[in-house]
Amino acid sequence: VLFTYLHLAPAPELTRALIDSGAICIAYETVETDDRRLPLLAPMSEVAGRLAPQMGAHALERPQGGRGMLLGGVAGVAPAKVVVLGGGIVGYNAALIAVGMQADVWILDRSIDRMRELDPMLDGRATIVMSTTLEVERALEDADLVIGAVLVPGARAPKLVTREMLGLMRPGAVLVDVAIDQGGCFETSHPTTHSDPTYVVDGVVHYCVANMPGAVPISSTRALTNATLPYLELLADRGFERAIGLAPALARGVSVVDGQVTSQPVAEALGLPFVPLAELVGEAA
Numbered sequence: 001v002l003f004t005y006l007h008l009a010p011a012p013e014l015t016r017a018l019i020d021s022g023a024i025c026i027a028y029e030t031v032e033t034d035d036r037r038l039p040l041l042a043p044m045s046e047v048a049g050r051l052a053p054q055m056g057a058h059a060l061e062r063p064q065g066g067r068g069m070l071l072g073g074v075a076g077v078a079p080a081k082v083v084v085l086g087g088g089i090v091g092y093n094a095a096l097i098a099v100g101m102q103a104d105v106w107i108l109d110r111s112i113d114r115m116r117e118l119d120p121m122l123d124g125r126a127t128i129v130m131s132t133t134l135e136v137e138r139a140l141e142d143a144d145l146v147i148g149a150v151l152v153p154g155a156r157a158p159k160l161v162t163r164e165m166l167g168l169m170r171p172g173a174v175l176v177d178v179a180i181d182q183g184g185c186f187e188t189s190h191p192t193t194h195s196d197p198t199y200v201v202d203g204v205v206h207y208c209v210a211n212m213p214g215a216v217p218i219s220s221t222r223a224l225t226n227a228t229l230p231y232l233e234l235l236a237d238r239g240f241e242r243a244i245g246l247a248p249a250l251a252r253g254v255s256v257v258d259g260q261v262t263s264q265p266v267a268e269a270l271g272l273p274f275v276p277l278a279e280l281v282g283e284a285a
């Protein structure tokens, strides 16, 4: 049984190899609870969100090409303005750290329900605004750091900041595109690595590392294994068929079994036949 992040939809060769192996393959990223949460993705979003202001603050330093702003300001000097696009798990955690660093924090989201939750969660210490093109443009004009954290489930990230809109921004302002693993929410984003994390377009510094949690492997591994261990114990103690019967969330993560693709989105993305899991493992599933 292979139980890890798989991301098979864009990976035909990997999928073929797993089909040929005959192994049971369970994808962390599609393990889904009854209330539609993704418990094995959430810890990485928490880590990436908490890292984003830290990486952005570093990129804002003048020797790094940034404006030369201290996030929290000092007595008599205004703090930097941090704009967080998307107030989900990444966005909340980014805002929490930016507020803790004494920045002037703005969050833009489209979900009124989520915005109602965020206000008390952040103790009223961030300004929370409905995300429209007009509000994004307004926020960009005096932003020092913009953190992209939007997600539309099952779709590429929407491009909330076009190249033209970079012209509204101050020279040396910083964009951190956490959503880069879903294509990025700035038109000018392209994936970068920890060894060369930033580049400049039209005077604006871009940080677009696709695997941000890799920068802090001790914290990330602990956060991830806290979430995966209960499922691992179930698999080890009960075996695959009993485990997926006891934990429907785990069953939803099963992607390949005995050479058959049991994930409909993966089968559709790669043009392969889809076989429902229940047909392969009978009543246990």
Ligand SMILES: NC(=O)c1ccc[n+]([C@@H]2O[C@H](COP(=O)([O-])OP(=O)(O)OC[C@H]3O[C@@H](n4cnc5c(N)ncnc54)[C@H](O)[C@@H]3O)[C@@H](O)[C@H]2O)c1
Binding pocket: 042, 044, 045, 046, 048, 085, 086, 087, 088, 089, 090, 091, 108, 109, 110, 111, 114, 131, 149, 150, 151, 152, 157, 158, 160, 177, 178, 179, 180, 181, 182, 209, 210, 211, 212, 213
């Ligand atoms: N780069 C990395 O290392 C890394 C790590 C973890 C997660 N991520 C990515 O970060 C992104 C966010 O993940 P998450 O777990 O916070 O998702 P989430 O679903 O918890 O939050 C996404 C938020 O975006 C909001 N949103 C959607 N469209 C919007 C719009 N047009 N304007 C403003 N807000 C909008 C939603 O209402 C929601 O609150 C995802 O793309 C995820 O894959 C990247």
